[in-house]
Amino acid sequence: MLSKIKYVRLVRRILNQKTYWFVQLVCEGDPYQKPKNIIGDGTVGIDLGVSTVAIVGDSETIWTPFTVELTSKQKIVRKLQRKMDRQRRANNPNNFNSNGTVNPGKKRWNNSNRYKRTASLKREIERKQAAHRKSLHGRLVNQTLALGKNIKTEKVSVKAWQKNYSKSIGFKSPASFQSELKRKAENAGGTDKNVFDFTYCTFSRNSLCVNKQKKSLSQRVHNCSKCSLTMQRDILSAYLSRYIDPKTETLSIQLARNGWRGMEQSLLDGWRVGSNQSARTQACPKSPTNGLSYSKPKNLMKRQSLKR
Numbered sequence: 001m002l003s004k005i006k007y008v009r010l011v012r013r014i015l016n017q018k019t020y021w022f023v024q025l026v027c028e029g030d031p032y033q034k035p036k037n038i039i040g041d042g043t044v045g046i047d048l049g050v051s052t053v054a055i056v057g058d059s060e061t062i063w064t065p066f067t068v069e070l071t072s073k074q075k076i077v078r079k080l081q082r083k084m085d086r087q088r089r090a091n092n093p094n095n096f097n098s099n100g101t102v103n104p105g106k107k108r109w110n111n112s113n114r115y116k117r118t119a120s121l122k123r124e125i126e127r128k129q130a131a132h133r134k135s136l137h138g139r140l141v142n143q144t145l146a147l148g149k150n151i152k153t154e155k156v157s158v159k160a161w162q163k164n165y166s167k168s169i170g171f172k173s174p175a176s177f178q179s180e181l182k183r184k185a186e187n188a189g190g191t192d193k194n195v196f197d198f199t200y201c202t203f204s205r206n207s208l209c210v211n212k213q214k215k216s217l218s219q220r221v222h223n224c225s226k227c228s229l230t231m232q233r234d235i236l237s238a239y240l241s242r243y244i245d246p247k248t249e250t251l252s253i254q255l256a257r258n259g260w261r262g263m264e265q266s267l268l269d270g271w272r273v274g275s276n277q278s279a280r281t282q283a284c285p286k287s288p289t290n291g292l293s294y295s296k297p298k299n300l301m302k303r304q305s306l307k308r
Helices: 074-091 113-147 158-164 166-172 174-189 233-241 253-276 279-283
Strands: 005-015 018-027 043-048 052-056 061-065 150-154 195-198 221-223 230-232
Touching: 005 113, 043 113, 043 174, 043 233, 052 113, 052 233, 052 253, 061 113, 061 233, 061 253, 074 113, 113 174, 150 174, 150 233, 158 166, 158 174, 174 195, 221 233, 230 233, 230 253, 233 253
Parallel strands: 043 150, 150 195
Antiparallel strands: 005 018, 043 052, 052 061, 221 230
């Protein structure tokens, strides 16, 4: 080891209901980067949604469901929560009223060993799901940085999404993906200017002919009535993000027109590949893959059975 060790710390982790101790060495210098995770120098536009994400680079377009491989364990967690509630009520009958509500004031709770085992099982399921989500976020971040480290994305409010999509936001955690992307992009360039967030909020209405037309959320394909431009809505937004001026936060339509001819095939290929792996194909009847069959994503995590 050539790097100088700054300090050593002990970390306790509970894995599979067992306690493990790890020794971590914190060294000076830059973190190790795998050879397969090459960072590009191009400009990348991102349109992040609740269920999908569109990423447009200089030579490649990625349109994919956001964390599609992540399997929800909410039903299993909910069963464990109900079991824990029954166990807690059985162990502490004096802490509840006759109508089932908790008595007010300070009280002492007695937790049985079975209750503790059930709580440990619930924490383990949630830990595995969080670790899997973090791994999927890291893989998508590496795919994005391979296209370029100069990121341009619309500033979205995840808190506003939580009002209407609270379960989906808590399950997929797009804010964690944003923070991870920003951190790695800054480390790659050594500056905090590699990620540019703008507040331009009408990309879903724009076209290359400056024509704007309103669309409902269920309409996922942009069909311009003037220039006859047809493109997937998220991909078009990500493409236009690349041509936002960081100083004025305005869209340069002329630059977008000049780059369209060289990137149109890449955008169509990304639309086609994404439609084949996305269940949203039915919502896009005018997709270039219309008439082609597609297979739904397979769950990578098997459902765990509970013994009651």
